Amino acid sequence: MNFKDSVVIVTGAGNGIGRGVALGYANEGAKVVVADIDREAAEATLNLINSTYGDGLFIETDVRDPKQITHLMDETIRIYGKINILINNAGVSRFKSVYELSVEEWDDVLNINLRGNFLCAREAAKYIRRNDSGGAIVNIASTRAFMSEKDSEAYAATKGGIYALTHALAMSLQDDHILVNSISPGWIETGDYSSLRNIDHKQHPSKRVGKPEDVARACLFLTNPMNDFITGENLIVDGGMTRKMIYEH
Numbered sequence: 737m738n739f740k741d742s743v744v745i746v747t748g749a750g751n752g753i754g755r756g757v758a759l760g761y762a763n764e765g766a767k768v769v770v771a772d773i774d775r776e777a778a779e780a781t782l783n784l785i786n787s788t789y790g791d792g793l794f795i796e797t798d799v800r801d802p803k804q805i806t807h808l809m810d811e812t813i814r815i816y817g818k819i820n821i822l823i824n825n826a827g828v829s830r831f832k833s834v835y836e837l838s839v840e841e842w843d844d845v846l847n848i849n850l851r852g853n854f855l856c857a858r859e860a861a862k863y864i865r866r867n868d869s870g871g872a873i874v875n876i877a878s879t880r881a882f883m884s885e886k887d888s889e890a891y892a893a894t895k896g897g898i899y900a901l902t903h904a905l906a907m908s909l910q911d912d913h914i915l916v917n918s919i920s921p922g923w924i925e926t927g928d929y930s931s932l933r934n935i936d937h938k939q940h941p942s943k944r945v946g947k948p949e950d951v952a953r954a955c956l957f958l959t960n961p962m963n964d965f966i967t968g969e970n971l972i973v974d975g976g977m978t979r980k981m982i983y984e985h
């Protein structure tokens with residue numbers, strides 16, 4: 737129960753990786769704030785937290801809206817009195833031909849994945865710095881910050897942006913004792929894991945596709961006060977895929 741007295745905000749915690757991260761902290765005794773635009777999904781996560789582990793809260797939040805982000809932080813303070821950890825996980829991947837991607841679509845992906853990430857970090861840091869022991873922020877990037885498939889310009893740009901934003905924030909927030917790191921997941925299966933094919937698993941040096949719990953454990957590691965010598969860093973959690981040479985022999 738390393739996080740028993742911690743208040744943790746997880747954006748995008750209604751589904752997939754965010755839900756896994758929220759449950760990971762709840763399992764360690766934290767009070768978890770589920771922040772998501774999807775009410776139904778978020779309430780399902782909240783039910784899991786409250787029926788299994790104890791203490792959670794849902795605050796409906798669209799990370800595109802600066803006012804809703806301020807409300808998220810203020811409400812968390814009103815109810816729990818402090819913020820120790822922020823996991824910036826909310827994100828969308830909309831792939832479209834480079835020739836067809838409109839300005840509106842580009843802006844929307846940037847506003848959710850990158851601007852939302854910055855605004856949540858800025859607003860959470862205003863409270864995290866009040867703690868004697870500071871706290872930590874983890875931004876969820878992607879291995880697509882470093883490698884690409886076709887038609888992923890907006891998404892890739894946000895994830896590269898998160899990589900750079902992370903080390904900039906780590907420098908700016910150092911005197912407030914706030915650690916800032918990112919995690920770059922590879923293929924994390926958020927659907928039916930049992931439907932994956934043998935080849936899906938075998939192509940990974942780890943010999944399996946990732947799960948939300950893999951990212952959750954990385955978050956727990958990076959936000960554990962015992963690991964406070966790590967800041968401004970990016971941790972790749974991809975079963976070795978970005979280390980694999982793909983020349984065919």
Ligand SMILES: NC(=O)c1ccc[n+]([C@@H]2O[C@H](COP(=O)([O-])OP(=O)(O)OC[C@H]3O[C@@H](n4cnc5c(N)ncnc54)[C@H](O)[C@@H]3O)[C@@H](O)[C@H]2O)c1
Nearest residue numbers: 748750751752753773774798799825826827878921923924
């Ligand atoms: N699944 C993967 O393989 C993978 C790989 C690399 C990176 N990631 C990143 O991990 C994060 C989570 O991905 P996932 O696969 O769990 O996705 P997901 O679609 O399953 O979940 C994303 C969550 O974010 C929420 N969300 C979307 N727009 C929002 C907004 N404007 N405001 C608040 N919440 C919003 C959704 O409602 C949803 O609950 C994303 O940042 C994604 O880019 C995922």
